[in-house]
Amino acid sequence: MINRRTLLAGGAGLGLAAALGSPARAAARRTPLTDAFQLGVASGEPDAQGVVLWTRLATDPLAPDGLGGMPNRPVPVQWQLATDERFTKIVRRGAETARPEEAHSVHVELDGLDPGAEYFYRFRVEGEISPAGRTRTAPEPGTRGRDLNLSFTSCADYQTGWFTAYRRMAEDEPDLIAFLGDYIYEYGDYKYPVRDQAGGECLDLAGYRLRHAQHKADPELQLAHAVAPWVVVWDDHDIENGWAGDVPEQPDPPFLPRRAAAFQAYYENMPLRRAQRPDGPSLRLYRTLRWGSVANLHLLDTRQYRDLYACTGRSGTVGEDCAERLDPNRTILGDEQEAWLTGELRESRATWDLIGQQVFMMEMDWTNGPAKGYSNEGWDGYVASRNRLAAAIADNRRNGVVLTGDVHSHWAxxxxxxxxxxxxxxxxxxxxxxxVTSAGDGLDEYPDTKTLLAENPHVKFFNGRRGYVRTVVSEREMRVDFRSVGRVTEPYARAYTSGSFVIEPGDPALNPA
Known part of the structure; x- marks a missing residue:
């Protein structure tokens, strides 16, 4: 069984070819790199034939220029893939070039692997061996027999706490981890941080690269990346708080160049495929991951294509008199993504259709008492979009389960x-x-929790601590554990299960486990 020691100890004896190519020999004559794997390793985007392996070289992760202390030259990087954690059964090997124009990141996009198989991988650069990572491919679409152990979380503000949730999630050894937005926060310094953050507000490519590097240097995050493949989507803080389409929250530096810089840094620092490589301020992030006959995971982008916020033009709470949120032409997904998702649901043959996305989808009245107050940032600000998606789930008789981030608390x-x-x-x-950390330690229950739940009877559960959600998805049922961390203002807190539910095919109900 893989553990922290075997993951983070890269090991010796790679057994790579002794005679390196001429670029590597030339590089060896320059100043050698030392401690270049400080940002760890990762994998992602598994399908039945392959997976993406990732690393980014950095000898000084907090270098102010965002380039990780690396020299301004290409660096050859070798990689290995094995079926055992000791790397005695190597099945694939190769080399990529880490280039300064992509912050010396490496994306190895593999295919031709066995479906539903476990693999181990590592990298080598100029004689140094990386930590090892574990990954796996998805089962062949339509095949039965393997459940999906999926964990998901969101919102990791470095300043507000320790990344203990990542460690606890890694200890569960899931098959797949989904991150649902706000992997970084673009903010500058807070007045009372738990941890010091490098750099000011992210406004340019150097700033976003530096912020990603500080996150990736965290050992708890490295452990979670090394234990399982990830799939990721962004939310607002990966770029700028409250952005909507081409419109920023504040009239700061020109927004589209800033968005292009954020997208570039996001791609460089995530185990994404070439299909997700950005084109300036555009990047297609929505896609489907298929896990045998058990589940299709549809990953959405609710930021890049949305209409501006209803009634105020800014994110916030609006009353029931906000007629604009009911406009049948308003969209949170954009016409193209909405048509794509409808088609995916229509063609799906999996038992479950999981929809990974960023903001609250079910209706939520956030105002206690007779008055109504809805968030125009979530799907309550785009009611027609929600109704069209709900109709697509119902009309195609899909078992739809929406996985959501953003609000810094557990809900079901x-x-x-x-x-x-x-x-x-x-x-x-x-x-x-x-x-993971945003909003600090939190509480299990707040003074108005019972009132909010009573006024929203379709909402069945709340917990206000930090943490993640752990699921086991099978053809028979979907088991759900809400995992809460006692505190994040101090490291190594324990995790506990604050709520457990079972969902059965054909019945969109949350049954207590």
Missing amino acids: GQIKRDHRDPESKPVGVELVTTS
């Missing part, structure tokens, strides 16, 4: 075909993960 509830219709029935379930 039901999505109705039309929340404004009292007779409307649930068509799916929403599971909202809390944050």
